[in-house]
Amino acid sequence: MNKAKKATIAVRKGIEADKHHGAVVPPLFLSTTYSFADFDTKRAYDYGRSGNPTRDVLAETLAELEGGAKGIVTATGMAAVHLVTQLLSSNDTLVIPHDCYGGSYRLFTSLEKRGLLKLKVVNFTLDKTFAEIEALKPALIWIETPSNPLLRLTDIAKVVETAKNCGALVAADNTFLSPALQNPIEFGVDIVVHSTTKYINGHSDVVGGAVIAKTAELGEELAWWANNIGITGAPFDSYLTLRGIRTLNVRIKQHEQNAFLIAEYLERSPYVKSVYYPGLESHPQHVLAKQQQRGFGGMVSFDIKGDINDAARFLTNCQHFTLAESLGGVESLICHPATMTHAGMEPKARLEAGVGDTLIRISVGIEDVNDLLADLERNFEQVRPGQSQLKSNAVKAPDNDKTSDNCANFVSPAHIALW
Numbered sequence: 001m002n003k004a005k006k007a008t009i010a011v012r013k014g015i016e017a018d019k020h021h022g023a024v025v026p027p028l029f030l031s032t033t034y035s036f037a038d039f040d041t042k043r044a045y046d047y048g049r050s051g052n053p054t055r056d057v058l059a060e061t062l063a064e065l066e067g068g069a070k071g072i073v074t075a076t077g078m079a080a081v082h083l084v085t086q087l088l089s090s091n092d093t094l095v096i097p098h099d100c101y102g103g104s105y106r107l108f109t110s111l112e113k114r115g116l117l118k119l120k121v122v123n124f125t126l127d128k129t130f131a132e133i134e135a136l137k138p139a140l141i142w143i144e145t146p147s148n149p150l151l152r153l154t155d156i157a158k159v160v161e162t163a164k165n166c167g168a169l170v171a172a173d174n175t176f177l178s179p180a181l182q183n184p185i186e187f188g189v190d191i192v193v194h195s196t197t198k199y200i201n202g203h204s205d206v207v208g209g210a211v212i213a214k215t216a217e218l219g220e221e222l223a224w225w226a227n228n229i230g231i232t233g234a235p236f237d238s239y240l241t242l243r244g245i246r247t248l249n250v251r252i253k254q255h256e257q258n259a260f261l262i263a264e265y266l267e268r269s270p271y272v273k274s275v276y277y278p279g280l281e282s283h284p285q286h287v288l289a290k291q292q293q294r295g296f297g298g299m300v301s302f303d304i305k306g307d308i309n310d311a312a313r314f315l316t317n318c319q320h321f322t323l324a325e326s327l328g329g330v331e332s333l334i335c336h337p338a339t340m341t342h343a344g345m346e347p348k349a350r351l352e353a354g355v356g357d358t359l360i361r362i363s364v365g366i367e368d369v370n371d372l373l374a375d376l377e378r379n380f381e382q383v384r385p386g387q388s389q390l391k392s393n394a395v396k397a398p399d400n401d402k403t404s405d406n407c408a409n410f411v412s413p414a415h416i417a418l419w
Helices: 006-012 053-066 077-085 102-113 128-136 156-166 216-229 235-245 248-268 286-292 308-315 347-352 369-383 400-408
Strands: 070-074 093-097 118-122 140-144 169-173 191-194 209-213 272-276 299-304 333-335 359-363
Touching: 006 053, 006 248, 053 070, 053 209, 053 235, 070 077, 070 216, 077 102, 077 191, 077 209, 077 216, 093 102, 093 128, 102 118, 102 140, 118 128, 128 156, 140 156, 156 169, 209 216, 248 272, 248 299, 248 369, 299 308, 308 359, 308 369
Parallel strands: 093 118, 093 140, 140 169, 169 191
Antiparallel strands: 070 209, 191 209, 272 299, 299 359, 333 359
16 A cells, blocks of 8 residues: 555544544543553553543654654643753753744753753854764754744754764754655654644644654653653644644645745845745755755745834734734734744844844735735835835835735736745
8 A cells, every 4th residue: 555645644644543433533532541451451541641542643643744653742842842852961962053943042041051951052054063063972963944033944964964973863843844845854853843833733723742753762762751741732732733734735835825925025125135935046045945845834034124113113014914923823923033932042142043123024824915915015115114225216105095906916827836
């Protein structure tokens, strides 16, 4: 029997698994405890923290989608990050990217301050970094590709090769692309981490996380720690996340189509300094993105012209982009990383990562892209960020009552076809 494609796995994993009543959708098990078959004879489940049938279906689905041997579902994305650090001791060195998610950075630096691990922050886009890592002989190398929020890519194969040379494990945060667009284990990564809150659930109504291990042995060690420190996910959250994952592949296609068109629009805008989206040929790592990803995702970041005041006016003047943290939901969100998602980083570290006061991050939703483009156009022309820097031949703003008609021209069939 041929192995199923990822879209089929996402839809059908667990379907028709109920042997008692023939339920098509796997049932929700809310019981916190399970009876023993006999004295000192446990069944498959004994206590909800240690195991749950609903949670296991989600874990198995994610493991199969990522190509791993075992998945562990956690209560939050940060719980998943924290779980991986349980593999380290006080003498172990953890290597992390200088531009990782602010919450991850805060956790890693806090653990270092408590003397629970040694930390080395590096820039994975520099060739010299890999020789430095080998010399360190770390226990674990943490990568995030694309990075949050600058969408920088890390060469996964190169990191894995470096790890082999120094005996390190490699963990990859795959939240921005999801298993629909990237599978780090295929490149030799040992552990994949997700905030399932994001694209995997896709509806901004469940907080959760997951860790997928390449080998069963490593997976069992991580599962033991998850049970030990009590961070496993709730059954109902797992049930909702499993429902969300059924539509992952169709959702991600629409996210990406919209994001590509928005990135192209932003690149042409006289109000924008820089656009960060690997799908653009102008992105310095566009070729690498095509090599290790199956798409470019739904996240777009850009530096607006002007200063933080221009950014603030723009962020609070949107109609179809909600000012909020998080990402990956069907609705479009917009945020200011410096004061929101990355506020937990020290100012110096944040600026070194490239997260300045004019950086704006968009999680592009699946609304009609013409409405999204019209909203951006209207907003730019009302706020006119960095207007003193504009040349006299700036693009003329469309009439407010004709904005939708004008923006309809942004979409062409050629753009909709994904590579």
